[in-house]
Amino acid sequence: MDFSQTKEQQEHVEKARAFTKEWVSPNAAKHDRSGEFPKYICQEAFNQGFMNPHVPAKYGGSEQHVLDHCLIMEEICTGCSGIGTALGSNGLSQYPVIYAGNDFQKKKFLEPMTQELMFSAYCVTEPEAGSDVSRIKSTAKKVGNDYVINGVKWWITGGSVASWYFVLARVGDKATGFIVPAETSGIIRGVKEQNLGQHASNTVRVTFEDVKVPEEYRLGEEGDGFKIAMKTFDHTRPGIASGSNGITKAALNIGLTYARKRRTFDKKLISYQGISFKLAEIMTKLDAARYMTYLAADLFDKKLDNARQAAQAKWYAADVAMAAATECCQILGGYGYTNEMPAEKLMRDAKIYQIYEGASEIQKMIIVAKLMRTREVH
């Protein structure tokens, strides 16, 4: 087992770190306060090759390994996970097309995204169907050579800026995936949601009213939708876990810097074990979360089943990020509570990682489901 980074991975990391320090961190507070979508930062990320990393080379993409992508996302999310989500969320909607799309669909929807800055969105969640995707009520009725889609999708990341959507809808009782161009008539986008954290990320309601899509925009066969949607998560969960690791790393760095400099009772804060032990615990948990993330990503890159490992990484990394952000605020004391320091934002941003892309409870269910099929754990 070689735990060191390759030369290429080191280059990716250094490039991402420089980008984060120049573009992401200095603008994090501004976008957190205003909620403005960071399009100019996404443009710079696109210019530097950080966006759309999974698109196959045949369609103009860099076909980057998931592991490399995780290393990059961790760096960017150390600056701001909201901005990281804004520029990384394309992957969630692109992967269904990469996995189940035919050549025509890939050429039409993936290729343009490698030529200029564009966004896409993953429309699965509904107001009454979050963790339980099987409860979705959106319908797609076959009319001639078209499908007519009706439904309401909620908490759609990038919904206002997307050029196309991956939509999960029922054809009869069969969940089916569709690609829906954003300019199709009948699509209504709601106002940006005012969430607890990740304010830079655009999250909206998307309503489909008699939206007509041609048959050739259907992904796979009727009934393949659920499988496509779930397979996508095996690909994206390591990236989400690495976003959590970015928050943990930011919390550690901020807490460490502050504890080294702040004086209390005539001693530096870090000289108190009550404080320094917190930092030691965060560091240990960060490393544990990282290696779980890398394992999940590496298994995917080797085309091995990584469902359990991805679930473990995502759940654990999210919990570590939340704990680390809380401890960072605690170390900063009163300054951890004010929005003029970067600590409180970490707490607000970290929470979503325990919820989206499969809540922590769902991840545990996935792990148990895998364990149920295991006679012995070695």
Next chain:
Amino acid sequence: MLSDIMKLVDKFVDIFKKRLYGRTFRCPVCHLELSYHDTDENDCLVCPVCSVVIELYETYGHSIPVVNDVELNRIQPKSRLHPVATHLPIGLFPFALLGAGFLLIVSLVFKITGTAVSNSAFFTTYSPIIENVTFLMLLIAVVSSALTFLTGFIDWRGRYGARTYRVITLKIILSALFLGIGLCIVLLHFLVFTGGIIAFDSAVNVLSTVIYFILMAAAMFMLATLGHVGGYLVFGK
């Protein structure tokens, strides 16, 4: 349309701020926006509003302003001339602008409708008075801005220990600009107005009028900014 104009103004303000302030951070106590350039060679600064001593650190691009001390017993100005003096230009200039604007509109109406000035009771009786009052307010505003600048400079050396802060650099630049532009406006006033009206009877007159009102608008913008920034320095965010 108004929101588009505001967005454009915000964009220009952002560009200007970036050039003058560079990288910024906020005082964690009073929320005043400070520049990285405001720190000394030890990366320390004293917040001009709340007087905390800040040591500025950075990690992964995040600013970490650490407070370990407070500068108490700061020098209070013996006289309060600057706060008093500053209200003269801020109070009078907008009314000078209003007066000039009113005379512009009335002059335009009479020019367009072709009504002879001699037939108008307004022009013969009231417009010279309005013009004189406008000029007087303009003159007092400009002259008192020099007094405001001087008293502000003295306060800066006393209360803020002549420390360089970008926010105060901004005030000094804008004050000097306002004084210069104000003097130009005072001189132009005689080219623009004759007997309380704007005649629009020659190219020189028309050009002078255009420049006059552009300078008035620019001066008003500067004055508003100066007052706004000054308020920040006194009251914080």
